[in-house]
Amino acid sequence: MPSSTRRPLGRRDLLRLGLSALPAATLLSGCAASSAAPRGETGVVRYQGWSGQVTFPELAADLGLLGDLRLEWIGNTTSGPQDIQAAVTGDVDIGGAFNGSVLRLVAAGAPIRAVVSYYGSDALSNAGYFVLDDSPLRGPADLRGAAVGMNTVGAHHQDVLGIYLRRNGFTDVEIRDVQPVVVPPVSSEQALRSGQLDVSTMTGAISEKAEARGGIRPLFTDFELLGAFSAGCYVLREEFIAANPTTTRTLVGGIAQAVRWSQTRPYPEVVARFTDIIRRRGRNEDITTARYWRSSGVAGPGGVIADREFSIWLDRLVESGVIEPGAVDVSRTYTNAFNPFA
Incomplete structure (x- = not known):
């Protein structure tokens, strides 16, 4: 046009x-x-x-x-x-x-x-999709029906998640079954630890501080998925x-x-x-x-x-x-x- x-x-x-x-x-x-x-x-x-x-x-x-x-x-x-x-x-x-x-x-x-x-x-700065250490989520197949926290929908974290799931055999219908949940970045760690989320996307200082406190692990990162x-x-x-x-x-x-x-x-x-x-x-x-x-x-x-x-x-x-x-x-x-x- x-x-x-x-x-x-x-x-x-x-x-x-x-x-x-x-x-x-x-x-x-x-x-x-x-x-x-x-x-x-x-x-x-x-x-x-x-x-x-x-x-x-x-x-x-x-x-x-x-x-x-x-x-x-x-x-x-x-x-x-x-x-x-x-x-x-x-x-x-x-x-x-x-x-x-x-x-x-x-x-x-x-x-x-x-x-x-x-x-x-x-390798130094990336977005991680974190779960609790004792979470049963170990791979992409486990994400069906999961609640995934992110700072906003229709943006980086949701689109990376979509590519991750698609590359691991999910249909678009199955991808829609994975629920994006909008969570302010400052609340992302607490929402994960309290069980409100199955997965929480964290970056930068928030992810470093959360990892230092222990008890969480990245399921994957956008860098691992797509390279630099x-x-x-x-x-x-x-x-x-x-x-x-x-x-x-x-x-x-x-x-x-x-x-x-x-x-x-x-x-x-x-x-x-x-x-x-x-x-x-x-x-x-x-x-x-x-x-x-x-x-x-x-x-x-x-x-x-x-x-x-x-x-x-x-x-x-x-x-x-x-x-x-x-x-x-x-x-x-x-x-x-x-x-x-x-």
Whole structure:
């Protein structure tokens, strides 16, 4: 469907669709990078943060990689899907989420473009699907009818679970019998230990602390299932890119350099920088969370996006009937045109 005939998504559409979008419109190439926004382009980029975490736009600003661009923090997000919905509705200029969530919005008609990867899974940073040590769940066949806790549905943890089950012989009907249960990450360990869940998905500091307390074990991790991969991207509205090509190049280029900085600097240096940023910004956060940072998990240098990092999720979404065959062209869902490492 040509972009000129699409009706922009409103908040009611997003609530009705949950997460779900047509191919993004024509690729908009940027102009030469500049430290200052030219006349007519915005010099302020609105975004949401994460409590106790440093986002790559924040790191880029702290490292002086955004030139004269100023970030405007409007609050913290509760999930990736919520963050990119805020970008679609124009409440923020940039948002980040799991690539499968991006595909859902693109398939529903959202005029957005993924521009740089910002998180992923590797041997150091990944999502684990944990059970109690004495749980009878030992393999995929045992998950029939199980309640699996995750931070949100229609996103990373649910789609990884779907691929895990499909690869282990589950039909789509059987996969639907495995119940996703939305649990705030801070409650995931307690929900598992109290018997409210059969499986709990945990990452980062939460999983490390839970494992240190003992009594739990991972059934599998997304890294064991899929290898190292970038899992989520920052997205921009296409109208933002069209109206602000130089700002876009500066913003994305700065984020890409910040990602590369985290990929190449010694671990203690990155943790120290994150801790200092969290302390200085004064948002009444727990600064100890930064100590559990192990890696960005981003596979491509500087967050360069690989086709596989969208196609693997699109294949599953089409197979499960969430997205119609041919509704999304992966090559028009993302662009590396603004990334200096591409």
